Amino acid sequence: MNNFYLGIDIGGTEVKIGVVTGAGDIIKTDNFSVNFDNYKTPIIETVLKSLDIFINKNNLDLSTILGIGISATGQIDTYNGTVAGTAGHIDNWIGTPIKNILKEKYSLPVSVANDANCAVIGEYWRGSAMGCSNVIMITVGTGIGGGIISNGKLLSGKIGIAGELGHFPINITGKKCSCGNIGCYEKYASTTALVNNVKDLLKSNANIDINNINGKFIFEQINLGNADIKKIVDKWIESIAMGLVGLIHIFNPELVIIGGGVSNQEELFITPLRNKIFELIMPSFKNGLKISSASLGNNAGLCGAVYNLIYENNLL
Ligand SMILES: [Zn+2]
Incomplete structure (x- = not known):
């Protein structure tokens, strides 16, 4: 049986969700808007809804998923998996306990890091670096x-x-x-x-x-x-x-x-x-x-998020 990881790359305009292998190959991805109502709907709510849609649409068997790696916009406290701050204003984002919310919902290991930091890690794992x-x-x-x-x-x-x-x-x-x-x-x-x-x-x-x-x-x-x-x-x-x-x-x-x-x-x-x-x-x-x-283009964040997850939790 194959094992996979879920990668989630949360940007200021959209969230990209993907299934990634332990070797960093991205199997399928989809994008969903997060600012469709100017963040009145909190980003995390949109992410959870988008995940439900992604999982259903792709008939994903959650028992094959070993963990969730998240790349997110803003200053991310990687130890607590929360949004510590942002440079500009994004409604309903600062303070979001991303890691705990996802952990509670899926009972899987979760890691969260800033999107640009995930991008360099992605390039280090599978790209130019x-x-x-x-x-x-x-x-x-x-x-x-x-x-x-x-x-x-x-x-x-x-x-x-x-x-x-x-x-x-x-x-x-x-x-x-x-x-x-x-x-x-x-x-x-x-x-x-x-x-x-x-x-x-x-x-x-x-x-x-x-x-x-x-x-x-x-x-x-x-x-x-x-x-x-x-x-x-x-x-x-x-x-x-x-x-x-x-x-x-x-x-x-x-x-x-x-x-x-x-x-x-x-x-x-x-x-x-x-x-x-x-x-x-x-x-x-x-x-x-x-x-x-x-x-890696705009797949770098997804890739890096999954790399962080695997190495923080010794999942390989
Ligand atoms: Zn500045």
Whole structure:
């Protein structure tokens, strides 16, 4: 008889549920919206309902499931499996005892960790970071997510919320952030920051609906030779590089992984970012350093959550 694990990746817009093998192969997945009513329905309620639907739809035999690994948005207290905080406001989320709720309902081992930390663990188990012991991963999207593996171990900190790289301040006189601070990395390095800067540039252009501006549009414009947009992208890449240079000097990684939708732009994003970083770091840090895009896409969180579950509970 085969044994499986359930992976649950809870993001700010949707929850992804999947069946994962002990080798990290994802058998089936499904996504469900969590912000359909702007979080009036608590996320955890939506997750429980979605799980019922997923289990019924796939005729899942729960006796073959050995545990539930959860990756979740926000600052996750990994020891208690609760939501300790968030950078922006999400109604009905802070304080949710995710681990206890799932444990009680399914009587299975449960582990919970932050989504960006799960992503780097997923890449370490089955993706770009296989075989690497010192890894920094940033996920470039609405914000910046981060995870750090140092000497073969995920940097977790006192309650498990370490690696909050998006809120690493890089500008003392900078922009106000949703976390209440100013000058945070994600205000300059996220896809949202890039899109906002391009919207500012194009807002008086009557031929363009600025609501349609996204990463894809921006890179298409560079391919078409739009020099003004190229300038904004260059500045954005420089901001991403600045943060990573600081982290490289602190952690001396062998690998920096870039995740998020924009990371599939190898030529227009990953290559110039790599060049910029190598231009700025001290020579001895270049030794054996690789900078590459993530390889698991949006399955990384699910994969990492199940890896955490297996190793925290000795389930293999
Ligand atoms: Zn912040």
